[in-house]
Amino acid sequence: MSKQSEVASQLNQELSKVLERSPADWILVYLSLAMMKMGGHRYGTFLDAATTAAKLAIYSTFLEQGKNIRKTGFLYHVEPKRVKAIVKEIEDAVAEGQSLKVFSSKEPFYVMALPFLWNEKFPCKENESPVRLTGLTPGERKSIEEGLPPGSPRARILDQVEFSELIEMVHNLSQDELPEEHRMPFSDALMMHMRFRLVNSGTVIQIDSPLVDIPLFALASDSYSPKGERERAFAMIDDVARYFNLLQAWAQFKEGTMRGVEVFDIDLERRQEALDELDVTLRNWADKYHTDGGFPMVLQFAAGTREYE
Amino acid sequence: MSKQSEVASQLNQELSKVLERSPADWILVYLSLAMMKMGGHRYGTFLDAATTAAKLAIYSTFLEQGKNIRKTGFLYHVEPKRVKAIVKEIEDAVAEGQSLKVFSSKEPFYVMALPFLWNEKFPCKENESPVRLTGLTPGERKSIEEGLPPGSPRARILDQVEFSELIEMVHNLSQDELPEEHRMPFSDALMMHMRFRLVNSGTVIQIDSPLVDIPLFALASDSYSPKGERERAFAMIDDVARYFNLLQAWAQFKEGTMRGVEVFDIDLERRQEALDELDVTLRNWADKYHTDGGFPMVLQFAAGTREYE
DNA sequence: CTCAGCGGGAGGTCCCCTCAC
DNA sequence: GTGAGGGGACCTCCCGCTGAG
Numbered sequence: 001m002s003k004q005s006e007v008a009s010q011l012n013q014e015l016s017k018v019l020e021r022s023p024a025d026w027i028l029v030y031l032s033l034a035m036m037k038m039g040g041h042r043y044g045t046f047l048d049a050a051t052t053a054a055k056l057a058i059y060s061t062f063l064e065q066g067k068n069i070r071k072t073g074f075l076y077h078v079e080p081k082r083v084k085a086i087v088k089e090i091e092d093a094v095a096e097g098q099s100l101k102v103f104s105s106k107e108p109f110y111v112m113a114l115p116f117l118w119n120e121k122f123p124c125k126e127n128e129s130p131v132r133l134t135g136l137t138p139g140e141r142k143s144i145e146e147g148l149p150p151g152s153p154r155a156r157i158l159d160q161v162e163f164s165e166l167i168e169m170v171h172n173l174s175q176d177e178l179p180e181e182h183r184m185p186f187s188d189a190l191m192m193h194m195r196f197r198l199v200n201s202g203t204v205i206q207i208d209s210p211l212v213d214i215p216l217f218a219l220a221s222d223s224y225s226p227k228g229e230r231e232r233a234f235a236m237i238d239d240v241a242r243y244f245n246l247l248q249a250w251a252q253f254k255e256g257t258m259r260g261v262e263v264f265d266i267d268l269e270r271r272q273e274a275l276d277e278l279d280v281t282l283r284n285w286a287d288k289y290h291t292d293g294g295f296p297m298v299l300q301f302a303a304g305t306r307e308y309e
Numbered sequence: 310m311s312k313q314s315e316v317a318s319q320l321n322q323e324l325s326k327v328l329e330r331s332p333a334d335w336i337l338v339y340l341s342l343a344m345m346k347m348g349g350h351r352y353g354t355f356l357d358a359a360t361t362a363a364k365l366a367i368y369s370t371f372l373e374q375g376k377n378i379r380k381t382g383f384l385y386h387v388e389p390k391r392v393k394a395i396v397k398e399i400e401d402a403v404a405e406g407q408s409l410k411v412f413s414s415k416e417p418f419y420v421m422a423l424p425f426l427w428n429e430k431f432p433c434k435e436n437e438s439p440v441r442l443t444g445l446t447p448g449e450r451k452s453i454e455e456g457l458p459p460g461s462p463r464a465r466i467l468d469q470v471e472f473s474e475l476i477e478m479v480h481n482l483s484q485d486e487l488p489e490e491h492r493m494p495f496s497d498a499l500m501m502h503m504r505f506r507l508v509n510s511g512t513v514i515q516i517d518s519p520l521v522d523i524p525l526f527a528l529a530s531d532s533y534s535p536k537g538e539r540e541r542a543f544a545m546i547d548d549v550a551r552y553f554n555l556l557q558a559w560a561q562f563k564e565g566t567m568r569g570v571e572v573f574d575i576d577l578e579r580r581q582e583a584l585d586e587l588d589v590t591l592r593n594w595a596d597k598y599h600t601d602g603g604f605p606m607v608l609q610f611a612a613g614t615r616e617y618e
Numbered sequence: 619c620t621c622a623g624c625g626g627g628a629g630g631t632c633c634c635c636t637c638a639c
Numbered sequence: 640g641t642g643a644g645g646g647g648a649c650c651t652c653c654c655g656c657t658g659a660g
Contacts, residue, residue, distance in 0.1 A: 023549070024348075032363045075505050076345060106333070236553075247611055259609075270600075289583040294574030297615055298612065299569075300610065305566070
């Protein structure tokens with residue numbers, strides 16, 4: 001964790017040279033870090049989601065311009081042919097339901113669905129040992145079991161073949177929900193990707209026991225819920241999306257919307273005091289004006305070190 | 310403006326079906342709308358910027374994983390070959406300065422640079438008429454001049470050929486700053502794109518006078534500064550980037566950082582009162598703790614209608 | 619001026635394979 | 640395991656062209 005933070009700050013310094021503080025670029029970078037590094041989405045998934053967003057911007061302009069393909073194409077430097085294809089793609093998606101390539105969730109499907117499928121396909125009965133390898137003494141089984149971190153759910157420990165089967169199952173399951181056009185066939189590369197991701201996210205633990213010469217895999221978390229930095233990363237995305245939504249209303253001069261930025265310098269010894277007071281003040285403000293059954297409102301705020309100018 | 314808002318809200322409703330409220334997807338959509346529709350960036354520019362952001366996430370992980378190409382590739386389902394190319398690309402960019410494809414500014418270069426180049430290449434002297442077409446009576450010249458909106462800068466009015474020349478010049482100027490690898494040759498498609506964008510952004514006005522059978526072009530704003538909805542759209546991007554930056558510090562449990570969301574319902578008659586009070590309260594809070602020469606801090610907030618759950 | 623179709627090239631994302639350390 | 644190389648499939652972004660309303 002601390003190593004990650006170090007690298008991150010080092011990276012930020014290097015990037016400031018390259019990006020030269022264009023705010024939109026920073027938004028994209030923050031988002032990619034959150035979705036790929038924290039969420040574990042594929043590189044291609046991020047690109048697809050971004051492409052979809054850009055297509056929606058094109059479609060939006062297409063409607064505004066009175067469904068004029070050529071004009072829309074000129075405005076964004078896109079071929080009329082391509083504009084037409086994009087419009088058709090989106091209209092089909094609206095008509096038939098989900099068929100655009102989007103993130104659709106904070107983490108990839110297989111990361112979230114795997115624990116359930118694991119217990120379903122490889123159940124571990126009360127009186128059985130989670131370790132089912134042949135040629136092991138009860139003592140050796142026990143030592144492997146005890147090698148697991150405390151709090152691990154009671155689930156069977158799989159060998160590489162079983163684990164690969166499970167991954168293929170969960171992959172096929174995730175593909176079932178997708179439309180025919182953009183399903184991905186299962187491949188070794190995909191398998192390795194999912195395996196690394198599951199281990200990296202802490203959902204699965206890989207055991208390289210000296211007792212057996214093959215790697216074993218154990219389920220590490222039963223119901224899926226990220227902790228700590230990962231959990232906050234997801235909350236961050238939620239907040240930013242809502243905040244963006246609020247500011248968009250503000251940018252359109254909609255009534256009942258307000259935004260503000262307060263820039264100031266503070267004595268570090270009073271910083272925590274100030275933040276605590278801010279928290280209380282805003283809660284009181286919201287409480288003061290709250291009316292049951294009233295118009296739905298939200299206030300978002302964030303305070304911290306000023307890095308931008 | 311109102312037509313745009315109508316279409317936008319109609320679009321939003323359609324999109325909610327398709328996107329199924331994944332917050333990261335919404336962030337991308339908001340960003341694409343702001344950069345492409347408001348900023349006037351090309352479709353390809355948005356895709357390139359998003360790709361660059363994803364590459365940076367890969368590079369970041371590459372460093373964290375001890376410069377292990379293969380592992381990085383598995384984590385994001387990217388070929389080792391491609392990882393290597395991405396790493397090289399970024400390291401070259403850091404070493405040699407700017408060479409990644411990014412937005413780099415809120416609006417494309419040519420939109421901002423054109424007014425200056427216009428006055429430089431086609432100066433309009435004090436005692437000359439801005440209209441330089443042959444075969445027009447002084448009265449006809451005057452009627453064309455008076456057709457311009459008030460507040461237009463004094464600049465020569467160009468015919469289609471001159472305008473195209475000017476566009477090509479500003480395009481070449483913008484390409485000079487780019488590295489050799491990804492320069493775009495000038496093309497008719499690009500010319501039409503820039504022409505539509507300049508007119509659409511209000512920087513240039515197209516005059517289809519009945520007196521002449523060819524379209525004329527007039528400069529509409531001298532120093533470039535967007536107004537109204539466009540101006541707010543850019544402020545919005547700034548705000549979101551800073552807010553994202555603050556939340557990232559919060560997600561990493563950095564000290565002196567705070568974020569909050571207050572959800573409440575309000576009596577519509579008291580809404581404006583509440584927002585005004587909020588504004589004053591937060592300004593007072595910042596003033597209260599401000600210390601000259603202290604630690605740099607920023608507070609951001611936004612309040613409005615709650616649409617998300 | 620708009621819409622329609624055709625051609626081509628370049629580069630990227632994906633997949634698989636082998637070989638040496 | 641890792642690095643480094645080969646291959647091919649497919650899609651998308653760019654460019655150019657011509658012809659029908």
